[in-house]
Amino acid sequence: MPKLQRLLYINSESTHPQSAALSAAAYEPVAGSVTQIDPTSDGLPYESVHAAIIDGWRLIQAPDVWAGIGSDEAGEVIGFQFILEKIEDFTA
Amino acid sequence: MTTAAITTDHRLTDDEMASFVIRGYHVVQPDLRAGINQEIYDALEALPSNPGDAVLEEIPQLNDVWDAPEVVGSLTSLLGPGYEMFPHRHCHRNAPGTPSQQIHQDNLMDLNIEGGQIRMPDRVDLVLAMYYPQDVARNMGPTCILPGTHVLQALPERMASQGNFRDQYIASVPAGSVVILHYDIWHAGTANTSETVRYMLKFLFQRKSNPTVPSWNHDPTGNSAIRTRLESENPMSMQRALSAKQKHFRTRMWNRLAGDQSLDLSYRDKWAGDWPR
Numbered sequence: 531m532p533k534l535q536r537l538l539y540i541n542s543e544s545t546h547p548q549s550a551a552l553s554a555a556a557y558e559p560v561a562g563s564v565t566q567i568d569p570t571s572d573g574l575p576y577e578s579v580h581a582a583i584i585d586g587w588r589l590i591q592a593p594d595v596w597a598g599i600g601s602d603e604a605g606e607v608i609g610f611q612f613i614l615e616k617i618e619d620f621t622a
Numbered sequence: 623m624t625t626a627a628i629t630t631d632h633r634l635t636d637d638e639m640a641s642f643v644i645r646g647y648h649v650v651q652p653d654l655r656a657g658i659n660q661e662i663y664d665a666l667e668a669l670p671s672n673p674g675d676a677v678l679e680e681i682p683q684l685n686d687v688w689d690a691p692e693v694v695g696s697l698t699s700l701l702g703p704g705y706e707m708f709p710h711r712h713c714h715r716n717a718p719g720t721p722s723q724q725i726h727q728d729n730l731m732d733l734n735i736e737g738g739q740i741r742m743p744d745r746v747d748l749v750l751a752m753y754y755p756q757d758v759a760r761n762m763g764p765t766c767i768l769p770g771t772h773v774l775q776a777l778p779e780r781m782a783s784q785g786n787f788r789d790q791y792i793a794s795v796p797a798g799s800v801v802i803l804h805y806d807i808w809h810a811g812t813a814n815t816s817e818t819v820r821y822m823l824k825f826l827f828q829r830k831s832n833p834t835v836p837s838w839n840h841d842p843t844g845n846s847a848i849r850t851r852l853e854s855e856n857p858m859s860m861q862r863a864l865s866a867k868q869k870h871f872r873t874r875m876w877n878r879l880a881g882d883q884s885l886d887l888s889y890r891d892k893w894a895g896d897w898p899r
Contacts, residue, residue, distance in 0.1 A: 539783045539784065539785065541784055543859060543860070543861055544861060544862075550788070550859060551788065552787060552788055552789075552859055552860060553784040553785060553786060553787045553788065554784075554785055554786060555783060555784055555785025555786065556785070564721060565785055566721055566722035566785070566812070566813055567722040567725075567766050567785065567786055567790070567810055567812045567813070568722075568785075568786055568812075568813070569760045569761070569763070569764050569766060569792045569794070569812040569813070570760045570761050570815075571786050573788065574786060574788050604775075604777060605774070605775035605776060605777040606774040606775055606776065606777065606864055606867075607777055607780050607781055608768070608771075608781070608784070608787070608858075608860045608861070608864065609784070609860065609861065610861070611783075611784075
């Protein structure tokens with residue numbers, strides 16, 4: 531089985547990895563997989579980036595502290611975005 | 623356009639108004655006549671195509687929804703007496719297999735305005751009213767709303783990767799419900815993974831005159847408690863910079879709506895009291 535990259539985007543309340551997760555989305559390396567709002571979900575998979583790291587996710591991108599203030603003339607973005615990965619076996 | 627009748631029987635309370643100002647939406651369950659929701663659903667199913675703005679002419683029973691006293695009372699509270707139905711309306715048909723939308727703010731795409739839409743973070747001049755003629759289970763593509771975002775400016779493309787939000791409100795509501803939203807609130811239709819078509823009729827209503835007095839059931843003796851709510855509640859967690867911006871616009875919005883009975887926003891000590899434990 532090939533080892534493929536799973537991605538997890540977590541937007542947090544601040545740049546601190548232990549701050550509360552505000553949103554989360556997983557992107558799976560499977561053809562046809564669609565990541566979208568899941569109205570049947572009961573919450574986020576992790577309370578924080580730190581909790582995801584404890585579960586084996588590896589940080590591959592930390593938020594840009596200057597772009598991540600969340601408010602500028604163009605508009606607002608909720609949270610500071612961390613991107614994490616797991617390399618796992620997947621059947622093509 | 624039609625001008626609604628004014629009712630005082632079902633106007634919102636101060637707490638309900640404060641909740642709208644804080645969250646940006648209000649859910650109404652009008653006491654509609656038996657069978658009307660199914661009639662409207664069946665009429666929608668029989669439409670050969672999307673009638674666009676003509677949906678009200680195609681399905682005149684929708685007037686019963688907009689004329690329901692609970693709906694009129696809520697709209698009167700938010701938009702003042704004499705509010706009007708806006709000419710644009712849209713029938714959202716969310717069929718099984720329909721994917722989720724991106725979180726977005728609506729935009730009338732007015733080419734006379736840079737960006738297509740004026741945002742009004744301290745005003746309630748235009749609202750969306752979403753009517754659901756069938757029960758909406760969580761797997762039927764309910765509307766997702768981000769509470770409190772009506773005073774912010776969304777950047778949908780930058781947020782497209784975010785997926786689920788911790789504090790999102792999912793409008794899984796019974797048939798006949800009307801969800802009234804500030805026009806600028808961030809929202810999205812979600813994926814319909816059921817076997818049932820979900821309809822949502824979106825109408826717009828607009829204010830016709832600036833407020834001079836509260837148009838809801840207002841009791842000025844509760845102003846201190848209202849100010850505390852506007853200054854402290856967090857319907858959706860976000861970074862401190864945005865929370866502070868929200869609270870600023872909430873108090874401005876309330877005072878604009880209240881006219882001559884606006885809150886006194888002068889400094890007061892909010893920290894005296896018990897030591898933190």
